[in-house]
Every structure is written in C-alpha cells, then in structure tokens.
Amino acid sequence: MTERHGRSAFANPGKSDYPAIYHAGDRALLVKFGNRHSESTSRAVLAFDAALRSAPIGVVETAPTMRSVLIAFDPLQLKPGLLIDWCEALLSSRDWYGADNKIDGKRWIMPAVYGGAAGPDLKELAVLAGTTPEQVVRLHTEIELTVLCLGFSPGLAYLAELPDPFKVPRRSSFGSPVSAGSILVANRQTVLPATPIPTGWRCIGRTPARTFLPNTSNPFVLSPGDKVRFVQITEAEAQRFDQRKFLEEHGIERT
Amino acid sequence: MNGLEILELSPGVTIQDRGRSGFRRFGVTGGGAMDKFGLAEGQLLLHNDADDAALEMFAVGGVFRSEDRMTIATSGAEMEISVNGRPVRWRSTIELAREDLLEIGRATVGVFGYLHLPGGIDGPVVLGSRSTHEPSGLGWILEPGDRLRPNSARRPHQQQQLPTPKYFSGRTIRIMDGPQSHLFREQDRRAIVSTEFTVSGKRNRMGIGLDFEGGPIAAHAGLAIASDAIVPGDIQVSGDGLVTVLMADSQPMGGYPRIASVITADQHVLAQFPPGTVFRMERIEPKEAVEALAQLEDQLSSLAGEVEPVARDTASMTNLLSYSMISGVVKGDEEHED
Numbered sequence: 001m002t003e004r005h006g007r008s009a010f011a012n013p014g015k016s017d018y019p020a021i022y023h024a025g026d027r028a029l030l031v032k033f034g035n036r037h038s039e040s041t042s043r044a045v046l047a048f049d050a051a052l053r054s055a056p057i058g059v060v061e062t063a064p065t066m067r068s069v070l071i072a073f074d075p076l077q078l079k080p081g082l083l084i085d086w087c088e089a090l091l092s093s094r095d096w097y098g099a100d101n102k103i104d105g106k107r108w109i110m111p112a113v114y115g116g117a118a119g120p121d122l123k124e125l126a127v128l129a130g131t132t133p134e135q136v137v138r139l140h141t142e143i144e145l146t147v148l149c150l151g152f153s154p155g156l157a158y159l160a161e162l163p164d165p166f167k168v169p170r171r172s173s174f175g176s177p178v179s180a181g182s183i184l185v186a187n188r189q190t191v192l193p194a195t196p197i198p199t200g201w202r203c204i205g206r207t208p209a210r211t212f213l214p215n216t217s218n219p220f221v222l223s224p225g226d227k228v229r230f231v232q233i234t235e236a237e238a239q240r241f242d243q244r245k246f247l248e249e250h251g252i253e254r255t
Numbered sequence: 256m257n258g259l260e261i262l263e264l265s266p267g268v269t270i271q272d273r274g275r276s277g278f279r280r281f282g283v284t285g286g287g288a289m290d291k292f293g294l295a296e297g298q299l300l301l302h303n304d305a306d307d308a309a310l311e312m313f314a315v316g317g318v319f320r321s322e323d324r325m326t327i328a329t330s331g332a333e334m335e336i337s338v339n340g341r342p343v344r345w346r347s348t349i350e351l352a353r354e355d356l357l358e359i360g361r362a363t364v365g366v367f368g369y370l371h372l373p374g375g376i377d378g379p380v381v382l383g384s385r386s387t388h389e390p391s392g393l394g395w396i397l398e399p400g401d402r403l404r405p406n407s408a409r410r411p412h413q414q415q416q417l418p419t420p421k422y423f424s425g426r427t428i429r430i431m432d433g434p435q436s437h438l439f440r441e442q443d444r445r446a447i448v449s450t451e452f453t454v455s456g457k458r459n460r461m462g463i464g465l466d467f468e469g470g471p472i473a474a475h476a477g478l479a480i481a482s483d484a485i486v487p488g489d490i491q492v493s494g495d496g497l498v499t500v501l502m503a504d505s506q507p508m509g510g511y512p513r514i515a516s517v518i519t520a521d522q523h524v525l526a527q528f529p530p531g532t533v534f535r536m537e538r539i540e541p542k543e544a545v546e547a548l549a550q551l552e553d554q555l556s557s558l559a560g561e562v563e564p565v566a567r568d569t570a571s572m573t574n575l576l577s578y579s580m581i582s583g584v585v586k587g588d589e590e591h592e593d
Contacts, residue, residue: 024484024516025431026541036481063279064280153391195391
C-alpha cells in the first residue's frame with residue numbers, strides 16, 4: 001500500500017480527501033490538491049508551489065501540474081519522512097484553496113493572429129461552440145488567463161479558464177504537427193506550444209511571440225502562475241513583431 | 256581538437272550525460288543516460304567527471320574514424336567492437352592511432368552501450384546538459400559526418416578495464432506504489448507481482464513495452480485520469496491495456512494511470528533487458544527503495560577498486576598485440592590535463 005499521511009485518499013477519492021501526499025517513485029513526492037483541474041485546485045497548486053521556495057535542502061526542484069505539485073528530492077540527502085513531515089506542517093498552516101491565495105505572476109499581453117492560415121480550425125471550433133468565429137475571438141481576447149503549468153514539451157503552457165463555449169473536446173487523433181506559438185483550444189483551456197508538436201487540439205490562431213529561447217539566460221518566457229491576455233493583431237502586424245521589444249515591455253532584459 | 260568522425264550511425268545513437276535538472280516546471284524532461292551505472296563505468300576508466308557526456312548506443316553502434324591519437328573507453332551493454340577489423344575488449348580503454356577505423360556492432364549483453372572520449376564528448380549544452388532529447392529536439396541530434404570531439408587531451412597511464420557487472424543477469428525488478436496505484440483493482444495490483452513479464456520489441460528511450468499472459472490490467476476509475484506528473488520508472492497502463500515502463504525521455508506529464516514505479520536502483524537493470532527478457536516484479540516499501548539507492552551509490556563508489564590493468568593474457572591475443580604495440584608508442588609522451 002502506498003504510504004499515506006493524513007486523511008486517507010484511498011477509500012473515497014474526492015475533494016474532501018485532498019490535499020494528500022504520495023510517494024512518486026523514490027526521489028519525489030506528489031502533493032495532490034484535487035482529482036481534476038478546477039479554479040480553486042489550481043489556486044492551491046500555485047500557492048503551495050510558491051511556498052516550496054523555502055523547502056529544506058535536498059529538494060531538487062518542484063513542478064506544478066493542473067492538480068498537484070511534484071517535489072523532486074535527493075532521498076540520500078533528505079529523508080523522505082522528514083520531507084513528508086515538513087510538507088504536512090506546511091499544508092496545515094493555511095487554507096490553500098482560499099481566494100486570498102493570490103499568485104504574483106507576471107502579466108503578459110500576447111499578440112495573436114486568429115483564423116486563416118494562422119488558425120485553420122477557428123471556423124470549425126465556432127461551429128462546435130454554436131457561435132461565430134468573431135465571437136470566439138472576442139471571448140478568447142477579453143479574458144485574462146492563468147498559466148496553470150507547463151508540460152508535455154519544453155515551454156508548452158496550459159492556460160485556463162476559458163468560458164463555456166470553449167468546452168469542446170480534443171480530436172480523438174493527432175493531426176500533423178503545429179508550429180511553435182500555435183494557439184490551441186479544448187476543454188475550456190488554451191495550450192500554447194513553444195516547439196512544434198503533434199496535437200489533437202484545435203488551432204484557432206498563432207502568436208508571433210517566442211516563449212522558448214534555449215540559448216538565453218531566461219529560456220522560458222512563461223512561468224506557472226503568470227497571467228496572459230491575448231490581443232488580436234493582423235498578419236501584417238505579426239510580420240513586424242519585435243521579440244526584443246516584447247520582452248522589454250514585460251520587464252525582461254534580453255541576454 | 257581532433258576527435259572521431261562518424262562514418263555510419265545506427266538509429267538510437269545519442270549524446271547522453273546525467274540529464275537535465277531544474278527545468279521540469281517548464282515542461283522539460285530529465286533525460287540522461289538510460290544506464291547511469293554503465294555511464295559511470297566509462298567515466299571511471301577515463302578519469303572523466305560524473306557530469307561528462309558520452310555516446311549512448313541503442314542495440315547497434317556505428318563506424319568511426321579516428322582523426323588523431325586518442326584514448327577512448329567503452330562501457331554499459333557489451334557490443335561487438337573492432338579496431339581496423341581486429342576485435343578488442345569491451346568495458347576497457349582503447350588506444351586509437353590516427354586514421355584507425357573503430358567499428359561498433361550489435362549489443363550482445365544488454366542493450367545500451369557507451370563510448371567515452373577524454374574529458375567527455377564536447378557539444379552544445381542546452382538547459383544545463385548535453386543530453387539529446389529527440390522528442391523535443393533538445394541537444395545534439397547526431398548525423399553521419401558529424402565529429403565527436405573530446406573535451407581534453409588527457410591520456411591515462413595505462414590501459415584499464417572493468418569486469419562485467421552482475422546486474423546484467425538480474426531478473427527481478429523492484430517496484431513501489433505511487434499516486435495512482437489505488438485506482439487499480441486489487442487483483443491487478445496482485446497480478447503485477449505474480450505475473451511473468453516479457454520485454455516487448457516496442458522500446459526506446461521513452462519507454463519499455465511489456466507483454467504478459469493472463470487477463471488485462473485495468474484501472475477502476477476508467478483508464479484516463481486528469482494529467483498528472485510522470486517520474487521515470489512509472490509503470491503506465493494505457494486505455495487499450497498496454498503496460499509500459501516510462502523511462503528517461505518520457506514526457507513530464509501524462510493522462511494514463513500508473514500502477515506502480517520501478518525503483519531508481521533497478522531502472523538501469525530494466526533498461527538493459529533485451530526484447531524477450533522474462534522477469535518478475537517485486538513490490539517493496541519506499542524506505543527499502545531508498546536503501547537500495549544507497550547501496551547502488553556504494554557500489555558506484557567502490558567501482559574504482561575494481562579497475563584493473565588490461566591483462567596480457569594469451570586468451571585475447573589481438574588485445575595483447577594492440578596493447579603492447581600502441582602502449583610502446585604512447586609511453587614517454589603522455590599528456591595530462593587536469
């Protein structure tokens with residue numbers, strides 16, 4: 001049986017059983033805050049991940065997912081039991097799901113070209129959502145989204161939460177690869193890949209902004225907890241996009 | 256600096272070191288050598304650092320031309336190897352002369368072999384590591400015609416070798432429960448420690464497919480979960496009942512439940528199983544997994560004591576010939592860079 005600390009998550013998995021700490025292999029713990037993504041779960045995830053900056057020596061790195069935080073550590077340097085005790089004390093120190101757990105992420109204004117060659121699936125998505133392409137763009141640009149986590153491929157960001165019309169499932173199979181900067185949507189989320197990836201998500205647009213700069217001192221533009229608002233631009237404006245200016249406007253010195 | 260020119264290259268040959276750390280929160284896979292014990296052996300033979308990079312060869316190696324005199328080393332899975340057509344010993348240093356032809360063929364014991372250059376193989380460091388991660392295009396994607404350059408011109412005092420490690424004969428893989436183990440039926444949780452598994456042909460640096468007899472393994476709560484963190488060693492059960500052990504290059508997150516995780520200390524053992532290998536899994540407690548990891552670290556620390564001069568035995572006549580001929584040339588003008 002998995003070592004379980006605190007209330008049992010085994011008998012009846014549900015929100016009341018969270019947060020829960022699990023071993024994830026012998027070099028990581030996984031702290032689960034829910035069995036799926038929700039606004040309060042992601043608030044708890046991001047707040048707890050931020051609090052882990054004060055984690056004891058021996059913790060190698062932490063990584064949020066949509067519903068949990070992975071804590072990678074060196075068990076030969078830090079005994080798992082001690083880390084579990086430390087996490088339990090931190091977990092019980094406050095209500096992680098509460099609305100007062102604000103995350104101090106960066107705020108990004110991300111230019112985006114919608115439809116056409118940049119967003120070949122915009123029309124299809126509008127039909128599935130029972131609305132017009134114009135309305136899809138309006139809904140997608142009027143809301144500030146939160147970077148829940150990055151995963152699947154380097155720099156690929158999961159952003160939420162889009163309004164109901166975007167409650168459209170992924171396609172069941174992967175299409176041809178989409179380019180970096182594609183704006184993909186499904187399940188009330190937007191995915192922003194930073195490298196070319198195969199995907200079953202529908203592509204409604206593309207940002208000229210690059211979010212993975214491997215040979216710089218800040219290779220990843222977006223971090224978990226950041227806020228992103230998309231603004232519509234034309235293809236001609238995208239051609240004139242200035243990455244350096246974009247970073248500078250957001251307080252990042254080019255290196 | 257002159258090095259080795261790659262003349263022919265088998266698919267699955269990559270540059271690997273100990274992998275990337277600290278970028279998981281940005282979606283970056285840890286990667287690194289599939290057999291970190293095997294990687295360490297070669298580093299020891301050449302007095303390289305633990306973070307130095309080597310060539311990792313999956314099942315088949317390649318053909319290389321030496322551009323200069325150089326001491327190299329091999330480790331990990333034993334592979335067919337010859338210099339100018341003459342077989343040489345695996346898991347030892349090799350003295351190459353200029354224009355020597357180094358041919359590395361099929362793996363005969365294990366699957367992942369390593370080729371080391373003095374000071375490690377030079378190459379682009381991306382996100383703190385030289386490791387190739389093909390799925391996301393990180394690091395150096397090798398092609399024939401590329402040159403592998405050493406980071407140092409250092410040469411060892413004498414030819415050295417290591418004995419074949421015992422782990423190649425291991426047939427029990429220890430596992431521990433993980434964050435989704437409770438989603439599986441009790442019968443399936445029992446089945447994974449009573450079933451004989453066979454390594455399938457579907458295997459690469461991302462994962463190792465397993466075949467088994469008996470009924471399908473399935474999770475209670477349907478086979479799709481909301482995406483959650485993956486750690487290397489996770490034993491994933493996909494929607495169609497396929498069992499895969501996720502390895503070094505797997506994605507950092509995934510939506511299929513994991514019934515258990517292979518402990519760190521046994522991941523290199525599993526990585527070296529050729530297709531068709533039959534083995535069992537044994538469930539242990541997290542505390543025991545950490546003890547096993549400490550033991551593995553101890554074994555690595557004591558490996559230096561097992562390094563021995565290459566024997567001048569008559570059983571390996573070709574080895575003797577190349578050793579005495581080349582060492583006679585090398586002695587007296589050894590270069591040391593530390």
